[in-house]
Every structure is written in structure tokens, then in C-alpha cells.
Amino acid sequence: MFEIGYGARPYRLIAMINLGIDSFGVDLDAPLLSFRIGDFLQIYRKNGGERLLKSLLRFLIGDIAETRQIRRMIEGSGGQFHIPRERFLVGDAAEVLAHVDGVDVFLSEDVFEHIPRKFLGLVVARMATILPPHGIAIIRPNVITGISGGHRVEWFQANIGKRWCAGWSEPWGHLRAPCLTGDTYLNKLTRADYRSLFEEHFTILHEQEKLPGLGSSYLTDAIAHELARFSRDELFSNQVLFVLGRKRPLTASEVF
């Protein structure tokens, strides 16, 4: 199993490894896996001082407790908790995948929307050449056209409607005024764009948004009219799960 963009809190990958699944992954940013001077230096060298400070704060505030919880779960089910650092590759997926082989399952959550289009094309093409015929890719980007697609925290499911962030930005504000995205790079691929990109190399076996109808009570007639260029299926996208299988060869009846 190979995870693309395991993130600053790589619990999914840690869990896979500790469940005995032969897993590894890559992220642009070096993770802070434990309190070791070497890890701090690696983050500082690769990602600079600001990222180091953020990682340090997050580590002290949450990561220690969360890692302890995972350790307890693994050890409670008879496993031996370990974090093999060599399985956490650091680099750009578009480059690193050129040197990867022998993967049966690709996994990626909340990452593809952050990879520039031309590199994403390389990533998807490379995944297709690496995967064997029985392999699958489970990819879940947060799609730009959904209410949370602009990555504004006030429109994430957990915060929608909370008084502290009500009125911070208009619903689907990032589609109506494109500068209104959160503080992160977004490639702005729509759900239809992902379908086309994936279908160049894969068959889409399954597609499902995580939170059907997220934001529906905010889609007034006026907003629906303003965003009429987007289908409902786009506007109610959020984290959309795409399960991809290798394209099967055409049968004789399909060819002729």
C-alpha cells in the first residue's frame, strides 16, 4: 500500500504498518514522528522555520496524546507499536513515484487538490503504470466546486453554522469571488475534471461524496442562479471518493 500525502499526522499510514500491511508513503513535508533533534533539523532544512514552529506546537498540543492512543490500540490488539522511518518518504509525489514499484493499492485523502494540474497528470499516469491488473487506487480529493472546496475553515462540516465563524465568507464564496480560498494552494479541478483525468488511465469503479448534500440549506435560489454553470452534483461535492481500477482490455465485441 502506498499513501500519497500522508500528512503531518500520518496516523493512517502508522496504523497500516502496525496492522502488518506492507505500506509506505510520501509527503512533501517531513513529518515529526517523535521528539528527536534529527527530525527537527530535517523539517527545518526541508520546510523552513515557520513549518518547524507549527509542527512543534502541534506535536506538543496534540500529537503526543494521539500517538499514545494509537499505540494503546495497537498494543491492546496484540501488536507491537513501531514507526519505521524509512517508510515515510519525503518529496514530491510526481518525482518520487518515478522510483516506486510493486504497489497493489494507492491511497490518498485531501491531497490531490493541492497538486498542480501538470504534476497531477504525471502522478496519475505513473500510478497506472505501477499498479498491477488487480490493483486499485482509493483517492479522495476535496473538490473545489463544493461548499468546502475553497478550504475556508468556516465551511468545513464541523464548523458550518457555528456562531464564531458565521458570516466570515459567503456560501460557495470561493466560486463567486475566486480570491476567497483558504490559505493553501488549490489546483481548482472540478469533479468533472477529476473524472476526465482518472478516466485517461483508469476505470472509475466507484464514486461517492463523503457528505451528501453538504451545505444544501445555504443554496438559496439567488446563489443557485449565480452558480447555474455548475451542476448540483458539482455544488454538493466535498471529499469525493474515487475508487479506480486498471482499465481492462476491450473485448472483441467492443472493438468491432
Ligand SMILES: C[S@@+](CC[C@H](N)C(=O)[O-])C[C@H]1O[C@@H](n2cnc3c(N)ncnc32)[C@H](O)[C@@H]1O
Ligand atoms: C491537507 S493535507 C492531508 C494530509 C493527510 N492525507 C490527511 O488526510 O490528514 C495535504 C498533504 O498533501 C501533501 N502534499 C501536497 N502536495 C504534495 C505532493 N506533490 N507530493 C506529496 N505530498 C504532497 C502536503 O504536504 C500535505 O501534507
